[in-house]
Amino acid sequence: MAGKGHTSVWPGLVALAIATGYLIALLGAEKQNLIIMLLAVGIVAVIAAAWLGLFENVSASFVEHEDALGVCAIGAAGAVAAVFHDNHFVLLLVITVLLYSVATLGLNVQFGYAGVLNFAGASFFGIGAYTSAVLNTYTAVPHLLVLLIGGMLAAFAGSLLLLPVLRTRGHYAAVVTIAFALLFKTFLEVNDVLGGPQGMQVKGMRILGWSFNDNIEIGKISLSFYMNYFVLSLLLLAGAFVLVRRLERSWIGLNLDALRLDETAAGCFGLDIVRWKITAFLIGNFLIGIAGALFGMVGGFVAPNNYTFADSLILVSILLLGGIGNPWGLMVATIIVVVVPEKLQTIQEYRFLLYALMVIAVLLFRPEGLLPRPVRRYFPGWRP
Amino acid sequence: MDAGLLAQYVMNGLMLGMMYALVAVGFTLFFGVLDVIKFSHGDVLTVGAFTALATYAGMRMLGVNSNLLDLIVMLVTATLAMAFLGVVIARYLVMPLRSAPALNTLLITLMLGTVLRESVRLFYPQGANPKPFPALLPRTSIDIGDFNLRFDNVLMLTAGVLVIIGIQYLLNRTKLGLAIRAVAQDEETARTMGINFTAIVLVTFALGSGLAAFAGVMNGLYYNEINFGIGLYLGVVGFSAAIIGGLGSIYGAILGGFLFAGLQTIGTVMLPFASAYKDVFAFAVVIAIMAWRPTGLIREKISERV
Numbered sequence: 130m131a132g133k134g135h136t137s138v139w140p141g142l143v144a145l146a147i148a149t150g151y152l153i154a155l156l157g158a159e160k161q162n163l164i165i166m167l168l169a170v171g172i173v174a175v176i177a178a179a180w181l182g183l184f185e186n187v188s189a190s191f192v193e194h195e196d197a198l199g200v201c202a203i204g205a206a207g208a209v210a211a212v213f214h215d216n217h218f219v220l221l222l223v224i225t226v227l228l229y230s231v232a233t234l235g236l237n238v239q240f241g242y243a244g245v246l247n248f249a250g251a252s253f254f255g256i257g258a259y260t261s262a263v264l265n266t267y268t269a270v271p272h273l274l275v276l277l278i279g280g281m282l283a284a285f286a287g288s289l290l291l292l293p294v295l296r297t298r299g300h301y302a303a304v305v306t307i308a309f310a311l312l313f314k315t316f317l318e319v320n321d322v323l324g325g326p327q328g329m330q331v332k333g334m335r336i337l338g339w340s341f342n343d344n345i346e347i348g349k350i351s352l353s354f355y356m357n358y359f360v361l362s363l364l365l366l367a368g369a370f371v372l373v374r375r376l377e378r379s380w381i382g383l384n385l386d387a388l389r390l391d392e393t394a395a396g397c398f399g400l401d402i403v404r405w406k407i408t409a410f411l412i413g414n415f416l417i418g419i420a421g422a423l424f425g426m427v428g429g430f431v432a433p434n435n436y437t438f439a440d441s442l443i444l445v446s447i448l449l450l451g452g453i454g455n456p457w458g459l460m461v462a463t464i465i466v467v468v469v470p471e472k473l474q475t476i477q478e479y480r481f482l483l484y485a486l487m488v489i490a491v492l493l494f495r496p497e498g499l500l501p502r503p504v505r506r507y508f509p510g511w512r513p
Numbered sequence: 514m515d516a517g518l519l520a521q522y523v524m525n526g527l528m529l530g531m532m533y534a535l536v537a538v539g540f541t542l543f544f545g546v547l548d549v550i551k552f553s554h555g556d557v558l559t560v561g562a563f564t565a566l567a568t569y570a571g572m573r574m575l576g577v578n579s580n581l582l583d584l585i586v587m588l589v590t591a592t593l594a595m596a597f598l599g600v601v602i603a604r605y606l607v608m609p610l611r612s613a614p615a616l617n618t619l620l621i622t623l624m625l626g627t628v629l630r631e632s633v634r635l636f637y638p639q640g641a642n643p644k645p646f647p648a649l650l651p652r653t654s655i656d657i658g659d660f661n662l663r664f665d666n667v668l669m670l671t672a673g674v675l676v677i678i679g680i681q682y683l684l685n686r687t688k689l690g691l692a693i694r695a696v697a698q699d700e701e702t703a704r705t706m707g708i709n710f711t712a713i714v715l716v717t718f719a720l721g722s723g724l725a726a727f728a729g730v731m732n733g734l735y736y737n738e739i740n741f742g743i744g745l746y747l748g749v750v751g752f753s754a755a756i757i758g759g760l761g762s763i764y765g766a767i768l769g770g771f772l773f774a775g776l777q778t779i780g781t782v783m784l785p786f787a788s789a790y791k792d793v794f795a796f797a798v799v800i801a802i803m804a805w806r807p808t809g810l811i812r813e814k815i816s817e818r819v
Contacts, residue, residue, distance in 0.1 A: 246616070293804035299615060300550050304756040305803050311749060312796035319789035438749070442623055449620055478635060485627035489606070492621045496613045 140183075141190035141198045149205040152464065153212050155472060156219050164472050184500075191457060192503055195374075203367060210359050220355035222471055224427055227362040228420045230463045231369045233447045234456060235416030238373060240445075241454035241502070242382060243409030244389030245294060246302050249310035250444035253283040253414045255436030256313075257421025258331070259323060262431045265332040272334045276365075276422045283418025284411045294410060295403055310438040317433035328432025331425045334358070341426070358427045365423060369416050373456055376412070385409055386505065446488050452498030461499060517659025526778035527771075528666055528735055531673040534770025535728035536751025537758065538680065539721035541766040544755070545697035546717045549607055549618045553626035554725055555748015557595055557602075560629050561726030562646070562739045563637055565591040569647055584649045591726040599722025600715045608714065626748065634741040643740040646733035669731055676727060677767065680720070684763065693717055697761065757802050759809025768810060773799070 151171060158164045178184060191198055206223070213219040232254055239245045247253075257279035264275045293305045318326050334341040334357070341357040376382050384405050387395040396402050425431050443466060451462030470480045491499070536558065543551045565587040572583050606625060610618050634640045650665035684690035695703040696713045704710050732747070733739045754773045758765025776798050780791030802810070 290800065293800050293807070296807040297803055298807070300544070300619075300760060301756055301803060301808055303550075303619065304753055305800055307749060308753055308796040308799045308803075312793050312800070315792040315796070316790075319793070442620075445616075446620060446624070449617070479631075482628060482631040482635065485624040485631065488624045489621055489628070492613075492617050492624075493606075493609065496610070496617055 136186065136189040136193045138190060138194040138197055140186040141194060142201060144187040144190075145198060145201055145205055148461075149208060152468075153209055155468065156209070156213060156222065158472070161474070168469065168473075188500065188503060192506065199367075199370070203363065206363055210356065214350070214352045214356060217353050217355055220353050220359055221427070222468060224355060224358050224362050225424075226460075226463050226467045227359070227366045228424045228427070229444070229447065229467055230460050231362075231366050231420035232417045233444055233451075233459045233463060234366075234369050234373045235413040235420070236444055236448050237413075237454065237456065237459060238376065238385075238409050238416070239413035240448060242377060242385035242389060243406055245406055245410050245413075246306060247410070247413065248303055248306040248438070248441050248445060249313065250417055251436045251438070251440035252310045252313040253287060253417040254421035254424065254440075254444075255317070255431070255433075256283045256286050257418035257423075258425030258428075258431045258436070259317070259329070260418070261422040261425040262329040262331040263323070265426070266329065272336060272426070275426075276419050279422025279425075280415040280417075280419035283421065284415040287410055287414035288407075291407060291410065295406055306441075307438065310441050314433050314437050317436070324432075326433060328430060328435075331429050331431060333429060334361070334423075334426045355427070358423070362423060362427075365419065369420075370456055373416075377454075381405070381408070383505075450488065450491055450498055452501040454502035455498070455500050458498055458500030458502070515659060517657070520657070520660040522778050522782055524660075524662070524666060526774045527670060529777065530771035530774030531670060532728050532732055532735070532747065532770075533750050533754050533773050534677070534767045535673065535724050535731070536747050537754035537766035537770045538677070538763055539724050540752055540755035541758075541760060541763055542693075542717050542721040544760045546693060546714050547603075547607065547611070549611075549615065550622070550752065551602070551607060551718075551721075552619055552622040552748065552752070553602065553629060554622075554721070555744035555746070555751065556626040556629040556633075557598060557722050557744070558725040558729040558732070558747055559633055559739070559741060559744030560598065560729075561591045561595040561722075562729030562733045562743065563633055563640075563644075563741075564594045564726070565730045565733065566644060566646060566739065567637075580649045583647075587649075588727065588730055591730055592723040595726035595729075596719035596723040599718040599720075599725075602722075603715055603718035607718075608711070626744070630741055630744065637741075640741055643738050646737050646739050648734070648737055650734060665734065669734060673731065676724070680724070681763065683720075689713075689716065753796075753799050757799055757806075757809055759806075759811035762809075762811045765809055765811035772810075 151167075155164065155167050155171075158167055206227070209223060210220065213223070232250060235253075236247055236250050239247050257276075260279040260282050261272075261275050264270050264278065265272065270278070290305060290309055294302060297305055317323055323329060339357075341354065341361075344354045345352040345356055376385075384395070384400050387398070387400060388402055388405050392402055447459060447462045447466050450466065451458035451460070466484075470484055473480050473483075536554065539554050540550065543549060543554070568587045568590045569583055572586055577583060577586075602622070602625065606621055607618060610621060648665070650668055652663070652665060654661050654663040656662075682690075684693060692703070692708045692713050693716070695706065695708055696710060696717075700710060703713075728747070729739075729744075732743060750773055751770070754769035755766045756769070757772065758767070758769030773795060776795040777791045780794035784790050784794065
């Protein structure tokens with residue numbers, strides 16, 4: 130099929146359906162033996178499919194029919210939520226996946242497109258969450274606006290780091306954000322106004338009198354209150370995804386790519402390096418901040434320990450696992466990183482160990498990530 | 514503030530600075546030969562400290578009760594074991610990734626750090642709890658006014674200075690040091706001059722990791738307690754120190770280490786009402802220094818090839 134210039138939508142659709150079914154099975158499985166078996170089957174299936182070359186058709190199909198498959202993916206997420214409509218825990222897990230995806234999309238704009246390192250992703254996420262904690266507790270700002278303010282404050286905090294971020298490169302740039310991540314966590318811990326190490330409660334979301342923290346009753350079916358947050362998170366993710374995709378395809382994305390691949394050459398062609406780096410860094414932080422603000426309200430609680438350097442590393446490793454620059458890959462990686470440790474409760478103690486070993490294995494054997502970014506398509510239907 | 518208290522702060526600052534500097538020198542050495550950041554360095558330090566502790570337990574079981582002998586055996590075992598670990602890490606994790614982007618190396622060593630840390634927590638007997646570290650150095654102290662000069666601190670500082678001088682001598686006065694510097698300067702030319710590149714890289718990693726073990730034992734002796742998390746913090750601080758000093762320069766690393774400790778001490782002294790903010794202050798200054806000198810205080814010599 131490849132090389133003909135046209136791929137049908139079916140490989141993508143089938144892959145999506147299988148993935149959704151698998152995810153539902155995994156999320157629903159309670160017995161540890163079953164979970165471990167499912168995971169083993171999943172790993173074997175992925176390796177076998179990769180060996181048979183099935184993924185090429187799937188990714189070609191995703192490239193060709195992205196809009197249709199995107200709508201189907203939203204449907205798939207809806208299906209997952211519908212199956213677990215009264216299960217608080219699973220829904221919370223799904224929401225976590227959605228919001229982490231938004232955050233990593235932000236990181237993707239920064240690192241995947243513009244090449245600006247950010248090792249403080251969790252800190253900017255935390256800025257969003259603390260914003261919603263403070264604003265919901267002390268003010269009557271409408272809660273949707275709080276999300277926006279959370280994003281803006283995260284972008285503002287990022288702008289404080291702009292000067293060192295712009296001037297440094299490579300490892301030197303890494304230390305700026307690492308230092309910020311440590312600074313932020315220590316600051317939260319010693320600061321009494323923001324609750325210190327104990328953190329703060331966050332009031333749930335309320336839009337026009339509709340409280341998000343009440344369970345929903347429709348006729349005889351009762352839905353978990355997390356359903357509210359699920360819908361909002363899904364909308365947020367869809368919006369962020371479209372934004373990032375459009376950005377990537379536009380001339381701005383082209384500029385960012387040029388900037389990442391060769392700064393000097395890009396500068397020689399008259400691209401304003403500083404301007405585009407700032408743009409990417411702030412857009413990325415904005416997305417991370419919004420996701421954080423909503424996550425704060427979902428969890429109902431914020432504490433410094435949730436926004437440590439280690440959490441930032443988890444975000445970065447999602448980016449690397451998924452394949453830098455590929456939003457679809459990011460979502461797959463987020464599902465793996467968030468869901469697998471939660472489901473493996475028996476090996477609770479060993480899960481960080483296994484998780485770290487897994488990332489090492491991926492980096493050694495598939496350093497470009499699970500789903501590497503395809504070559505940019507300059508014209509519709511164009512193939513490299 | 515009286516002189517005695519000030520001297521106490523200076524002494525504490527020097528001790529911290531010495532540990533940071535030892536860790537930072539490791540980072541700089543690795544960066545010099547391979548242009549990589551090995552982030553598991555801090556956790557190698559943890560493993561080194563725990564190896565020393567296990568050796569101590571072993572020695573006591575064998576019925577050796579001499580503090581001095583214990584300490585020497587502990588230091589030698591920990592240093593050698595960590596040197597070996599460093600070689601293994603370099604050979605099987607860092608060198609295979611040489612052609613990959615720098616971020617991959619950074620991440621793989623970070624993850625390795627997690628593996629080491631978690632392994633200590635899970636597999637060392639009661640590794641999740643802080644462990645008392647034996648006080649093996651003489652505990653005598655002299656009071657000078659308000660200043661309590663502890664003999665063990667003086668010994669540790671002297672030992673640290675000697676180690677740094679030793680490294681300095683090794684790098685600048687021996688053939689091995691010449692080879693390390695040659696590899697750091699230009700890998701290809703060094704190879705054509707008949708230097709065994711792989712061997713030199715492995716030796717450098719052994720050297721740096723041995724230093725980490727030494728710093729780990731020093732940390733244990735200073736605080737009389739170790740836990741599985743010490744390496745994470747010391748690693749990040751050591752990395753920041755190496756960076757603000759300027760990567761690839763051993764003086765830069767030492768300067769950075771003492772500077773960071775100095776900043777923390779200043780943070781404690783200047784903000785007595787909020788000494789908890791000392792780390793916030795220190796890291797904020799690190800960020801400011803990066804804005805001011807983007808390649809560290811002692812600038813790395815970069816020639817950009819277009």
